[in-house]
Amino acid sequence: MPDATKPPLVQVQGLKMYFPITAGVFRKHVGDVKAVDNVSFDIHEGETLGLVGESGCGKSTTGRAILRLYEPTAGSVKIDGIEIAKADERQLRRMRPTMQMVFQDPQASLNPRMTIAGIISEPLDEHTQLSKKEKLLRVYELMDQVGLNRTFANRYPHEFSGGQRQRIGIARALALNPKFIICDEPIAALDVSIQAQVVNLLEELQDRLGLTYLFISHDLSMVRHIADRVAVMYLGQIVELAPRDAVYAQPLHPYTQALLSAVPEPDPEAEVDRHRILLTGDVPSPANPPKGCNFCTRCPQVKPICHEIEPRFQEVEPGRYVSCHIYQDQNTTAGNTAAPQTELV
Amino acid sequence: MPNGAEPALRVDGLKTVFRTRGGAVHAVNSVSFDLYPGELLGVVGESGSGKSVTMMSLIGLLPQPPAEIRAGEVMFEGVNLRTCSPEHLRKVRGPGIGFIFQDPMTSLNPVFTVGYQLREPLIKHMGLNKKQAHARAKELLELVGIPDAERRLKDYPHQFSGGMRQRVMIAIALTCDPKVLIADEPTTALDVTIQAQILELVKDLRQKLGMAIVWITHDLGVIAGIADRIMVMYGGQIVEQGPVKEVFRAPAHPYTQALLRTVPSVRGDRAPKLSVIEGQPPILTAAPAACSFRDRCPKAFDLCHSQNPPRFEAGPGHDAACFWNSAADSPRAAPLILTEHDHA
Numbered sequence: 034m035p036d037a038t039k040p041p042l043v044q045v046q047g048l049k050m051y052f053p054i055t056a057g058v059f060r061k062h063v064g065d066v067k068a069v070d071n072v073s074f075d076i077h078e079g080e081t082l083g084l085v086g087e088s089g090c091g092k093s094t095t096g097r098a099i100l101r102l103y104e105p106t107a108g109s110v111k112i113d114g115i116e117i118a119k120a121d122e123r124q125l126r127r128m129r130p131t132m133q134m135v136f137q138d139p140q141a142s143l144n145p146r147m148t149i150a151g152i153i154s155e156p157l158d159e160h161t162q163l164s165k166k167e168k169l170l171r172v173y174e175l176m177d178q179v180g181l182n183r184t185f186a187n188r189y190p191h192e193f194s195g196g197q198r199q200r201i202g203i204a205r206a207l208a209l210n211p212k213f214i215i216c217d218e219p220i221a222a223l224d225v226s227i228q229a230q231v232v233n234l235l236e237e238l239q240d241r242l243g244l245t246y247l248f249i250s251h252d253l254s255m256v257r258h259i260a261d262r263v264a265v266m267y268l269g270q271i272v273e274l275a276p277r278d279a280v281y282a283q284p285l286h287p288y289t290q291a292l293l294s295a296v297p298e299p300d301p302e303a304e305v306d307r308h309r310i311l312l313t314g315d316v317p318s319p320a321n322p323p324k325g326c327n328f329c330t331r332c333p334q335v336k337p338i339c340h341e342i343e344p345r346f347q348e349v350e351p352g353r354y355v356s357c358h359i360y361q362d363q364n365t366t367a368g369n370t371a372a373p374q375t376e377l378v
Numbered sequence: 379m380p381n382g383a384e385p386a387l388r389v390d391g392l393k394t395v396f397r398t399r400g401g402a403v404h405a406v407n408s409v410s411f412d413l414y415p416g417e418l419l420g421v422v423g424e425s426g427s428g429k430s431v432t433m434m435s436l437i438g439l440l441p442q443p444p445a446e447i448r449a450g451e452v453m454f455e456g457v458n459l460r461t462c463s464p465e466h467l468r469k470v471r472g473p474g475i476g477f478i479f480q481d482p483m484t485s486l487n488p489v490f491t492v493g494y495q496l497r498e499p500l501i502k503h504m505g506l507n508k509k510q511a512h513a514r515a516k517e518l519l520e521l522v523g524i525p526d527a528e529r530r531l532k533d534y535p536h537q538f539s540g541g542m543r544q545r546v547m548i549a550i551a552l553t554c555d556p557k558v559l560i561a562d563e564p565t566t567a568l569d570v571t572i573q574a575q576i577l578e579l580v581k582d583l584r585q586k587l588g589m590a591i592v593w594i595t596h597d598l599g600v601i602a603g604i605a606d607r608i609m610v611m612y613g614g615q616i617v618e619q620g621p622v623k624e625v626f627r628a629p630a631h632p633y634t635q636a637l638l639r640t641v642p643s644v645r646g647d648r649a650p651k652l653s654v655i656e657g658q659p660p661i662l663t664a665a666p667a668a669c670s671f672r673d674r675c676p677k678a679f680d681l682c683h684s685q686n687p688p689r690f691e692a693g694p695g696h697d698a699a700c701f702w703n704s705a706a707d708s709p710r711a712a713p714l715i716l717t718e719h720d721h722a
Contacts, residue, residue, distance in 0.1 A: 197658075224424040225637065226655035226659075229655070230654045254642040255642060258648065293644055297597065299598040299602050301603075312571045
């Protein structure tokens, strides 16, 4: 469980990641795709922050920008008190062992020409001075930790199933004893029965090694399971950030409400009289976000002010942050949480 | 809905094998089911459980070779589609049985406008002239909820978003008023809010058009919301089948039970630990001689290792291929009568 007295392990302030749009022969800069636009959050040590949103909302880009796999346009990222966003390459390289990533597609993120032992020991080759024998022992230890049979060490990725490949990816991420791991949709490519195995493994490892996770996913039910706090992203911005139980019991932002109500429930009795908040239309392009609130084009509770002024991301209850005009500049939200949920079909 | 009505589609003992360099893969092993008019049948299973291959086999959409349909009967309007002429099969695809594929981007032709792709089946199958086809195409786009249909007919697939493309796919499948519509994971590639839109659309269209629908998915939540009957597939076989409410309330097969337990929910109580199904799905290199779930099954006993279980009745219209009697919580005796599963 997170220790609130210590400073957060990860501090992200005003992170922006714009991808330039160029046109013509001279590649003139004509605009930006605002993939991540002013995102701020903290993650405490030992905590899991779930980052959810639909495809294209910028959740993976956020993860990659935090680890400097992209060069962020603006903002600050501090991990363990050290500034990452502006660190030069040598400093960054020294920081790499503390922060690791588990990628979405275990097929694409493992080199098909390397053996499992080779893949898992690559970070050790790069960052440690261990002898060959020590490395192999460490590889075996990691394979045990993620539940892979040691005898598989000399096999190649194609010989494994999706779930096992994801275990290999996790073992590689763990090789340098990181403090912070970004899991970018680690279970999206897996079957339901295998997803649960991988999620349980991640939880076990967290308990045992005191890891901190940023868990990026579009699967709201899995995030509910693994995360301590949840951040909901829409069109490059975080619209709601709150402790897990609060978000699922009483979502505040109209987008979170719609998102949760759209998740089908595996219970036919409950499905019959469920009220879905149906959003109309599609997500606007991040190259040309609407004026005012990003969600104003699809929001069922839209007000005139939403088309004009961008809402601020502010704390409405202790630990609960929302970016919405409904809750703007109010100290209590008791009256607002019962706001009518209009149904748009 | 099996109260005396003639099934719209009857599949009996379907077997499909893929011949690969690594040996044969027995993808579909004696699958039998009926589909009744106006019914929505949900098919669930993990990847590789044979759900798509079953549906593709029955309307001859698999390239042969490498696929080989070894046995079985597919009865549609009094004709066995497995033995009928290719011409007849071509006539059935579209007006008889429509198909919606999983990925709308790869199943729409990128170099033709959406209008062209909608008009083509109308002219070829329905005998409409160009003008009529255009009017009908516009109607169909409106039916699936695409605004500004007249103008959108001139657009190419890449100009549509994912959800809109899937609506176009549905519109194309509806062009010839199919009696049976097979939808292969139509919402898997979509976001939840767009999925909710498509699900509402299908519920609505079903009421308006009254066709029988087969909905393939791996998402039990989707099935719970729209299906009348559910069919659970594992290892190329139907392991459980029954009315949706019955199967969710009292799943009879240990696989269905485990599957329902592993799915976390966004509502209700949060389980502290996810329950898992240990192990991996089977590799289907041989026709099953024993239960294909035995190695992962908590209830497996000696009989499961020596015989492939036939489908036992578990309630009205509800059956499960399992030697364990979940209702009585006791093993069943070995069957005396041979069923299609036993001589597989």
